[in-house]
Amino acid sequence: MVEPKETKARDGTKYDHGRSFHRPNPRDSLDAAFGRGQAIRCIHALPVCLAALAAAAVAEPINVAIAYLELQVERPPVLTNLDPIPDDLGRMGAVLGLADNATTGGFMGHDYSLTETVVPAEGDWSEAARAVLAESRILVVNAPAKAILTLADLPEAQGALIFNASAEDETLREADCRANLLHTMPSYAMRADALMQFLVSRRWTDLVMITGQRDPDRAFAQALRDAATKFGARIRAEKEWDMSSDMRRNIGQEFPLFTQDFPSHHVMLAADETNDFAPYLEFHAWEPRPVAGSAGARPDAWSDRVEAYGAAQLQLRFKRLADRPMGAVDYAAWAAVRSVGEAVTRTGTADPADLRDYILGDEFELAAFKGAAITYRGWNGQMRQPIPIATRTALVAMAPMPGFLHQVSTLDTMGRDRPETECTAFD
């Protein structure tokens, strides 16, 4: 059963976990859009502002109901407690996307709403998903791959439009792809390809890799191996870190020895997706080499270090809303809600099938603060996107790197391309 649990967000809004929280339009969305607590910074009285917005409406009023659905996961313990994963990771991205949509919708006569449902790890996912699908046919999902697949395969989910904003697993886009499922989160392969392009463009092609023991670590490690093969780099040796010692205290003793027998290399790759040991690698290996992958120079859907292409405005809007930097899952959820908004604006419909066709078609493009228009791959529903590679302090590069060419889109140099796809659900 879904256990209703109540938490309070930083902005004072109460959220019922396991229950729907409805964010009515347009007043609340405007609050979000204009900065909470300041409502509308209009010298006129509020009703005048709203009247101005309403008067500008040009199209038939339509209602677009989007649902944000999250399955909480038990997070494995990690060495440091300094970087807790925010409880509202992902959800705040959807909320910001809704505020952006609502502002545009105010001029178009399009009314957007967002319900937010967070299911506890021990809750009944299928039941919660059915309840959400009964209310909304457009879903943004933050859950592990298995749960997303369960959701997409529900009879109630057929004909719905579901966005995967969290799972990076390749199979979800390939053998297990579903026609009702699009992906705004890049796959492990896309992230690994982005990093490998950067390393190859710097001619740092001799690599070694340290991998953690959890499934995401192994999945990312495999993606890095594939990327090395694809772009002509060489992983000369690999080791698995067994987490048996406390890296906070012993790294200076443990790690030089652990890495002493590595062959000479340019860069050390770390596949440690929970950030358990990777943050401690730099400056402790036998050879003084930079770290990349899960720590060091890290490829991701988003980094709070991205600043160009108008990103500074998005970062600021997010920080005002959530009181923290924007993460990759936030970005993916934001991009999903914005994709819906863009498609509604251009087509004037809220029908999920029509929106899906438009989003997967040639006309669709979304300005998404990474320097190139966002589009979707018609063969598996994956969102095409540049991938920032960043350290904790600065942006390193924005992939694809110059010189990695493609006959259709240079963004398709990252991840599985059309000729290689195993997905048949989109034919």
Next chain:
Amino acid sequence: MLARTVSAIALTALMTAPAVAQEVWVSNERDNTISIIDVPSLEVIETIQVGARPRGLMFSHDYKVAYLCASDDSTIQVIDTATREILHNLPSGENPETFALHPDNRHIYISNEDDNITSVLDVVDRRIVAQIPVGVEPEGKAINHAGTIAITTSETTNMAHWIDTTTHEIFHNSLVGSRPRHAEFTSDDKRLVVSAEIGGGLHVFDTETFEELAEIRFEIPDVHAHDIQPVGFRLTDDMTRAYVALGPANRVAVVDMQNYEVLEYHLVGRRVWHMAMSDDETKLFTTNGVSGDVTVIDLVRGEPVKTIKVGRFPWGAAYRPAGS
């Protein structure tokens, strides 16, 4: 002997030259400075310290002062054109990015990019007289020559908002391509032109019917379509040409505005952003954000003639004619 003759000529030239030569002022977003380029010599003759994150830059219609958006200081700075002194700061609303000056030389329409607001500033009374809610991330600003219509483009909402300058209300919205950056009216006010950075096109609207007359697209051999990102542009007074900065394509396009055909592309510095045109329309000065320089294009010869190093991330540019 020869040297003496040359210097004597130079001295004569100096004495007979008009009190003020032509200049181009360039705002450097990451240096908090304005670079002043002397047009006859095409050299930077002065660098002024200004407020934080200077972007939008323009002169008053009588060229007595320059107005500058000091975005991160949330103010419009007023700079004496002759003495280069900052005279005072004007209220602007939060984070002003760009603006346009009404033909009355008194009201400035400002984009407050983080607040989804267009503010109207009275420079005489030094106060904001109206704030108009617009779409997300307002950017491009234009006012028609009759002074009746103000345009705001919203980068995330992807619209040009048509604002009545009398009532300060939006009376129409035109959807355009993604991330509209800049807007201009033709000199007869009959057409409105809007650039869409991510959309990659230049949209032309009829100002009577709001109908879209054309979308001008750009194609450059060996440059990927997603690198062609139109940002700033200038229209000639006779309405026959548009010069369009294409961002990371590192080119300025020359467009025939009669039949909306692209005539040629000029190679300039990296990530070309905005531009200023000389009053005789013979020279174009482009701000190249990433390479930190200004490319001078000779429009008569039809080629770039010089690159001038300025500050970091040059953003806006404004032309000051001779004798002003």
